[in-house]
Amino acid sequence: MHYRLNTKDTNQSKEPLRVGLTRLLPVMAGEGRNVALAFFAIIVSSSTTLTAPLIIAHIVDRFIATGDYQGVFVWSGILLGIYLIGLVSSYVQSRTMGRVGRRILFNLRNAIFTKLQELPVAFFNQNKSGDLISRINNDTDKINQFFAQALMQFLSNAALIVGAGILLVSLNPRLGLAALVPAIVVLGATRLLSGWVKRTSFASLQTLGGLSGEIQESLANFKVIVAFNRLDYFRDKFAGANQANYAASVKAGVASNIFLPLYGLAANLGTLIVLAYGIVLISNGELTTGLLIGYILYVTNFYMPLRQLATIWASLQLALAGLDRISEVLALKSDMAVVPSDNTKGDAVMGFESVSFHYPGGQDVLTDINFSLERGKTYALIGPTGGGKTTTASLMARLYDPSAGTVRLNGRDIRAFTAQERADAIGFILQEPFLFTGTVGDNISYGNAAFADLADGKLSQKLDEAGLSRLLSRFDQGLDTPVSASGDAMSLGQKQLIAFMRAALRNPQLLILDEATANIDTVTEKLLEDILDALPAQTTTVIIAHRLNTINNADEIFFVNGGTVTPAGSMESAVDMLLNGQMRS
Numbered sequence: 001m002h003y004r005l006n007t008k009d010t011n012q013s014k015e016p017l018r019v020g021l022t023r024l025l026p027v028m029a030g031e032g033r034n035v036a037l038a039f040f041a042i043i044v045s046s047s048t049t050l051t052a053p054l055i056i057a058h059i060v061d062r063f064i065a066t067g068d069y070q071g072v073f074v075w076s077g078i079l080l081g082i083y084l085i086g087l088v089s090s091y092v093q094s095r096t097m098g099r100v101g102r103r104i105l106f107n108l109r110n111a112i113f114t115k116l117q118e119l120p121v122a123f124f125n126q127n128k129s130g131d132l133i134s135r136i137n138n139d140t141d142k143i144n145q146f147f148a149q150a151l152m153q154f155l156s157n158a159a160l161i162v163g164a165g166i167l168l169v170s171l172n173p174r175l176g177l178a179a180l181v182p183a184i185v186v187l188g189a190t191r192l193l194s195g196w197v198k199r200t201s202f203a204s205l206q207t208l209g210g211l212s213g214e215i216q217e218s219l220a221n222f223k224v225i226v227a228f229n230r231l232d233y234f235r236d237k238f239a240g241a242n243q244a245n246y247a248a249s250v251k252a253g254v255a256s257n258i259f260l261p262l263y264g265l266a267a268n269l270g271t272l273i274v275l276a277y278g279i280v281l282i283s284n285g286e287l288t289t290g291l292l293i294g295y296i297l298y299v300t301n302f303y304m305p306l307r308q309l310a311t312i313w314a315s316l317q318l319a320l321a322g323l324d325r326i327s328e329v330l331a332l333k334s335d336m337a338v339v340p341s342d343n344t345k346g347d348a349v350m351g352f353e354s355v356s357f358h359y360p361g362g363q364d365v366l367t368d369i370n371f372s373l374e375r376g377k378t379y380a381l382i383g384p385t386g387g388g389k390t391t392t393a394s395l396m397a398r399l400y401d402p403s404a405g406t407v408r409l410n411g412r413d414i415r416a417f418t419a420q421e422r423a424d425a426i427g428f429i430l431q432e433p434f435l436f437t438g439t440v441g442d443n444i445s446y447g448n449a450a451f452a453d454l455a456d457g458k459l460s461q462k463l464d465e466a467g468l469s470r471l472l473s474r475f476d477q478g479l480d481t482p483v484s485a486s487g488d489a490m491s492l493g494q495k496q497l498i499a500f501m502r503a504a505l506r507n508p509q510l511l512i513l514d515e516a517t518a519n520i521d522t523v524t525e526k527l528l529e530d531i532l533d534a535l536p537a538q539t540t541t542v543i544i545a546h547r548l549n550t551i552n553n554a555d556e557i558f559f560v561n562g563g564t565v566t567p568a569g570s571m572e573s574a575v576d577m578l579l580n581g582q583m584r585s
């Protein structure tokens with residue numbers, strides 16, 4: 001299945017605003033009460049802002065014009081009280097929504113991380129981790145910023161605009177409508193330009209993801225970079241990605257900022273119209289001076305938030321672009337679901353039934369493969385590099401599903417087992433063992449949920465019982481030996497020993513070792529052999545190895561190459577096949 005992200009053409013991401021906004025609703029789930037409280041606070045603070053010009057007009061016409069300074073004093077006090085109420089409600093609104101934004105950020109990051117954990121190996125093969133990190137960190141934060149700041153500003157500005165607009169038209173329809181003409185023109189322009197702004201924002205986030213991808217790849221490969229002194233290679237790649245991000249963010253910046261001067265111009269035109277037309281009305285005796293002052297304040301109350309909307313609009317487009325990128329991940333469905341089992345066939349621990357497999361867009365690595373592995377036996381997979389051994393083992397552990405045919409575990413379709421059931425039955429020691437920061441003990445118990453809470457003493461005892469404790473002598477502080485920086489400070493052989501203990505301790509029915517002893521000295525390798533011999537008689541072992549001495553004890557050898565998995569018979573014919581296969585490949 002194709003899991004490749006970043007295939008979306010930014011020019012096609014034109015989505016009506018209504019659809020975009022409805023996609024924001026699920027992330028607000030559970031925040032209804034807080035949003036309602038913030039909304040109430042907005043209504044209060046907008047009402048206070050809208051009441052003030054009426055009071056000012058009243059003070060001018062009623063008290064200043066008649067020289068009633070006591071009235072001026074009393075009404076100024078009322079005005080101050082109204083401003084204070086506005087201040088408190090603004091505070092309540094920004095505090096509530098700040099928290100809502102943080103919680104949405106928290107939930108989105110959890111949701112996207114959980115989703116990543118559910119996705120199959122194929123997804124990680126097809127996407128750069130830097131881009132995924134950027135989605136978790138940057139894109140979610142765009143949505144937080146929108147909720148914490150922009151959304152409420154958007155709503156309070158919208159409330160002010162509607163309120164001021166209604167008051168402007170109802171106090172004097174002709175003057176009001178004249179004042180609104182520039183706004184109508186500029187809103188039409190906004191509608192036309194919004195799609196472009198969102199597309200440029202999307203491209204800017206996408207290139208930011210690309211930049212993170214380059215950083216992650218160069219950090220992961222720094223040893224190769226130093227060894228080959230090829231600083232220039234990654235520097236050039238980084239410079240390319242940085243340049244692309246720079247160009248995209250400049251475009252996004254231009255697009256986002258284009259509204260501001262447009263709205264500024266509309267505001268000035270609106271004020272000018274009211275002033276000119278208002279003076280005409282005053283000279284005709286149709287308007288009072290106080291009302292003109294009130295009117296100009298309303299025009300300001302109308303156009304100021306409209307100007308702010310221009311900035312908020314850009315933030316909304318950025319949040320929608322971020323949500324697009326997050327939704328892309330959240331909408332992915334693992335095609336590795338658990339399916340109902342068909343009939344149980346045979347009692348082999350593992351079986352391939354007409355299995356074919358190819359990687360996305362690639363050629364068949366395996367074609368119509370049939371074999372079964374019996375309990376308690378040791379099998380070896382040999383074959384030239386790139387022949388398909390690791391792929392065969394990966395299918396046994398259901399890291400991938402076959403393109404055709406069925407893989408059977410204990411006679412049942414392997415897809416019928418839950419991930420936990422599979423993990424209990426199969427121990428897979430990968431070619432490149434993964435360790436995380438902690439101690440050797442932590443890393444061993446990682447693969448053994450039941451042992452995770454055991455004290456070290458108990459863990460040592462378990463290792464002893466499994467005959468694995470002799471391997472611990474290869475670590476100077478035993479189970480307490482620190483593992484730092486994802487195991488980078490360990491030798492590859494030591495990492496393989498830890499991975500071996502982790503897998504063998506679980507006592508799986510099927511133990512797969514993919515080149516698991518390639519970096520281990522001969523003495524330790526002999527020790528591992530003894531341990532493998534001492535595994536319970538029912539354990540089936542699959543060993544992938546290039547060194548033929550490692551597979552001396554195999555009951556059966558399979559030769560994997562050119563899409564086939566062929567029983568090699570004796571060791572001698574396996575060697576022949578290997579030599580011929582390698583010469584051909």
Ligand SMILES: Nc1ncnc2c1ncn2[C@@H]1O[C@H](COP(=O)(O)OP(=O)(O)OP(=O)(O)O)[C@@H](O)[C@H]1O
Pocket residue numbers: 125359360362365383384385386387388389390391392
């Ligand atoms: N994640 C992947 N995506 C695409 N193609 C892949 C992937 N992994 C392996 N391949 C291809 O599948 C083929 C078989 O690879 P595989 O790793 O199974 O070989 P192998 O026999 O284990 O090799 P080696 O002995 O070098 O470990 C190769 O041609 C390889 O390029």
